[in-house]
Amino acid sequence: MKYHLVTLGCAKNTVDSMRLEQALRAGRHLPVAAPQDADLLLVNTCGFIDDAKAESVEVIRGLDDGRREDQRLYVIGCMTEIAEGEVRAAIPDVDATYGVEQWDAIAAELGPASETYDIPERSLPQFGSPSAYLKISDGCDRPCTFCIIPTIKGGMHSDDARRLIAEARMYAAAGAKELVLVAQDSTAYGEDRGDRDGLAALLEQLAEAVPEAPWVRLMYAYPGRVTPRLAETMARLPNVVPYLDMPLQHGSDAMLRRMKRPSLRVARQSIEHIRTAMPDAVLRTTFIVGFPGETEQEFEQLLDFVEEQRFDHIGAFTYSPQAGTPAATLAEQVPEAVKQERYGALMELAQGISLDSNRAMVGREVDVLIESDEPAQAEGGGSISIGRTFRDAPEVDGMALLKGEYPSGALVRAWVVGAMPYDLLCDPAEGNAD
Ligand code: SF4
Structure with missing residues (x-):
């Protein structure tokens, strides 16, 4: 069977789609890029906020409108897990729905492909990116x-370390230069099996098993679970980058x-563990503005906290009520205009701090991981390759713009010669000029 898979939502959903693809490939089903070439249309949905649900419905409807009678349409993932009825009401012709982590059930239902396809091995597991x-x-x-x-x-359930190491080895063998560890709460890793410092132990095992992945990056830490042992382990292992994403949500x-x-x-204590172990650590966090009942004074406390900690990267969201959560029923919902105003003020402050943090990098030598095979044109002529330094996580942080043409996946030694609020300008170091 030929299938066309559309993935919506976050990086964690991308990983779910990859697991589904692994199961489908095992059944020798063939992925195709164009919906019209497929026998089966699959949408892995996001249901995290109302906008994400609306986008999911729009995408499913678009595929449904354009499909032939002999094409099947399956909807899977977060939205079908929590709001299958909404999917069915909006698109009654959907052939099947599955919730999260149902890849084996889907593959079992489809069975092995009746035609044997020559499944192309992708050079990299995740859509041509050097990061997995x-x-x-x-x-x-x-x-x-x-x-x-x-x-x-x-509830939180950890994946088996041996399976994760096998997966990491597969990515490294396919050429991945960066492994980005994701979870809803990465620092809880192993707690369901009674391990207090399970994440530190996993990092050690990964460093030993996959030394050829020069960057291992940690996302979604939970304040209070960043233990001194975790911070020291990150500092000690050469391929764990001194970078931590720890969503804090507010400063009041x-x-x-x-x-x-x-x-x-608790948040300050976790930050201190990281900065003590890695004085140059890059910190990313996210905040929600306009949560119910947020007063002007509480918002000011958030700005003060941001000034105090000077996070290198800040992501912000305006609060949006989720049906089924306790906060959705709270009185004192903040008016949309106030949320937008506060969001603007927070991002303006964050931008200035990010610029200072990038300026402090000017004159330093760094590795740039090239992410695209298509160089951009520099304003004064010549080519610019697009990549990132260890300071920036894929998709959510800034870029490094490096003079010259380098292939995707190259790690290029370079000097930082300029700073913008989110991006760095780099020149190749001697010996690397193309
Ligand atoms: S926001 Fe809180 S409840 Fe939701 S995934 Fe993160 S840590 Fe878990």
Whole structure:
């Protein structure tokens, strides 16, 4: 069977789609790029917020409108897990729905392909990128009042370390230069098996098993679970980059209590563990503005906290109520215009700090991981290759713009010669000029 798979939502959903693809490939089913060439249309949906649900419905409807009678349409993933009825109501002709992590069930239903296809091996597992996402666990046990994830995905369950190492080896063998560890809560890794420092142990095993992946990056840490042992392990292992993404959600203790999140004291302690072990560590965090009841003063406390900690990268979201979460029913919802205004003020502050952080890199020698085979044209002529330094995570942070033409996946030694709010300008170091 030929299938066309569309993946919506976050990096973790991308990993789910890859697992599904592995199961389908094992049945010798063939992925095709164009929907009209497929026997089966698959949409892996996102249901995290209302906008994501609307996008999922739009994509499914688009495929449904254009499909032939002999083409099947399956909808899977987060939206079908929590709102299958909405999918069925919007697109009644969907042939089957599956929730999250159902790849084996889907592959079993389809059975082995009746025609034997010559399945092309992709040079890299994830759509030509030199970075591979490794989802180390799924689900979440935390009580955050704004979040629907524990309802969608259930409690935290860690993936088996041996399986993860085998997956990491496969990516490295396919040429991946960066492994990005993702989860709903990466620092909880192993807790379901009683391991207190399971993530530190996993990093050690990965470093030993896959030394050819020069960058291992940690996303989605939970404040309070960044232990001194984890910070020291990150500092000690040469291929774990000194970078941590730790969503903090707010900078006011009253708000954090309402969100049922760890306090600022706990957040500061985790940051201190990281900065003590790695003084040059790059910190990324995310905040929600306009959570119900957020006063002007509480928002100012968030800005003060950002000034105090000077995070290198900040992502921000305006609060959007999720049906089925405790926060959705809270009184004192903040008006949309106020949310937007606060979002603008936070991002303006974050941009200035990000620019300072990038300026501090000027004059330093770095490795740039090239991400694209298609160089851009520089303003004054010549080519620019697009990549990232260890300071930037794929998709969410900035870029490094490097003079010259280099292939995707190359790690190029370079000097930082200029800084923009989100991106760095680099020249190849001697011996690397193309
Ligand atoms: S830790 Fe993250 S995934 Fe878990 S409930 Fe909180 S926001 Fe949701």
